[in-house]
Amino acid sequence: MSEHPREHWREGRAEDGSAGGAHGGADTVLRVDGLRVDIAGEHQMVQAVKRLSLAISRGETFALVGESGCGKSITALALLRLLPDAARVVGGQIDLDGDDLNQLPERAMRAVRGGRIGIIFQEPSTSLNPVMRVGDQIIETLRTHTSLRGAQARARAIDWLRRVGIPEPERRIDDYPMQFSGGQKQRVMIAIALAAEPRLLIADEPTTALDVTVQAQVLALLADIQRDMGMAILLITHDLAVVRNVAQHVALMRAGEIVESAPARQFFESPRHPYARQLFDAIPAFEKRGRPLSGAAPDAGSAEAAPREPGVGAPIGAGAARTSGASMASAASMAAGTERQPAGAPVLEVRELKVHYPVRKGPLKRIRTWVKAVDGVTFSLRAGETLALLGESGCGKTTTGKALLRLIDGASVSGQAALDGRDIFGANRREMARLRQDIQIVFQDPFASLNPRMRIGDILLEGILSLRPDLPRGACEERVDRLLRRVGLPADTATRYPHEFSGGQRQRIAIARALAVEPKVLICDEPTSALDVSVQAQILDLLRELQAELGIAYLFITHNFGVVEYLADRIAIMYGGRIVEEGETGQVLRAPAHEMTQRLLSAVPRLSFGT
Structure with missing residues (x-):
């Protein structure tokens, strides 16, 4: 691996920021035309993906960016035909090297998943089987999608572990996932995804939970392997800085639609859509200290309105x-x-x-x-x-x-x-x-730190009653209502459960809980x-x-x-x-x-x- 991984991030980009090959031309690996995905809601069907079209060429990194809930991951699952039961593709075509994936029987799709399309998920700890050795998980992919068996499959698995930078692969091949660090587990996931040398790799938030040095190593690793294999990469992320350094083409997604698609250089130097400019303005930096990042919320119906959580944007x-x-x-x-x-x-x-x-x-x-x-x-x-x-x-x-x-x-x-x-x-x-x-603490994952069986009001009240027994219950309940308003949450928050809120709203709840005792x-x-x-x-x-x-x-x-x-x-x-x-x-x-x-x-x- 190069000592300067960021050098690899820029390889393959033409002067105008476009992919080196013809975008959507003869080298096209994946073409999506008019993809529509609906999800059955409690009262009606929700259009999760609306008329989405894109094309990815051999050797190209195509970034699909946007905020949580915009439809990025649903798009990836639709490409692999792994949608949850409540979701279904209702229109459009997914073409992989000339094959319409929507028309393939399930048996043929099993050969596509892991064989012609590999995927890296955001959280390797939940993607790796905790009771299987990592080597067996790589060998499973090789047995399913290649002719390698026995000693040959094991040797190839060791080679992949070495290739993704796992030290002492001959020994570590028999270790379990819990024996690896977070960055190493992500490397194992990359080895599994690439073991059958797929034509397309879908990387769904592959570096979100990694520190900057491990992130740089993982991105450099992907760039090296992409260059060697000529593989196309669909990078799904909300990290615009990562996109800026690795992608040749960028598509910005919002509320199920692509609102802007352009070569990377053009997208970052002169974004056309107001939503793109809002996202750039919200990125924290030293020169923005002392002034708000989120600003006032525009009209929900205007073209400039960015998606916001209900009841959140205006108070902040x-x-x-x-x-x-x-x-x-x-x-x-x-x-x-x-x-x-x-x-x-x-x-x-x-x-x-x-x-x-x-x-x-x-x-x-x-x-x-x-x-x-x-x-x-x-x-x-x-x-x-x-x-x-x-x-x-x-x-x-x-x-x-x-x-x-x-x-x-x-x-x-x-x-x-x-x-x-x-x-x-x-x-x-x-x-x-x-x-x-x-002294109080706010954890990284608010969903894991909130009791899923308790209403939000009771979660906050429990902490106050425990640590401030001197306060009467009525005063505690008033404090809960005041705190929820203070962190910009909807009026009915106290009567709802954690699973009914978005990630940002749950983090606000966690902050309110920590502030409840006035630390x-x-x-x-x-x-x-x-x-x-x-x-x-x-x-x-x-x-x-x-x-x-x-x-x-x-x-x-x-x-x-x-x-x-x-x-x-x-x-x-x-x-x-x-x-x-x-x-x-x-x-x-x-x-x-x-x-x-x-x-x-x-x-x-x-x-x-x-x-």
């Missing part, structure tokens, strides 16, 4: 528009390179925090060694300040956050952590309950990594506004540098369980001192064209 835009003159002046000074310095004593102080997990071996399960997940972390956080904790997957960021809330089991935790001078690690159960009034410190663990750009903008606007009003301190755990540039006052870079560099945001971004910081920054995909 309106609230963000009330930014004080002092805040705007502060933003101006930050943009000029001078950081805002929150005053006062630290609200959270952490000294030499260590979290070590025992490794037990032998029949008596004695401790043989220790895994040092966090190994001497020190930092402080003042009221109204945002400290971004950055680093590669596995560096100890999330473990640090959980340790501060005493949510770590089975590990040795040592060091000092004080919240307003109160000892966190030395607190007994009753003292810890009082401390948790002042002084909020730990945000990748709160926007799975959200599309406009919903991310709404969440960031909300967090920025709440901080300005309430003086909350944020420990922001993330791998998204755009979010860090926009929101953070200071940055701490973690590597191997330690903080290896810390400083003001502008200083770290302008002159990174540590090799890991430089490596992370060099891997960040950017929207602007390089020279």
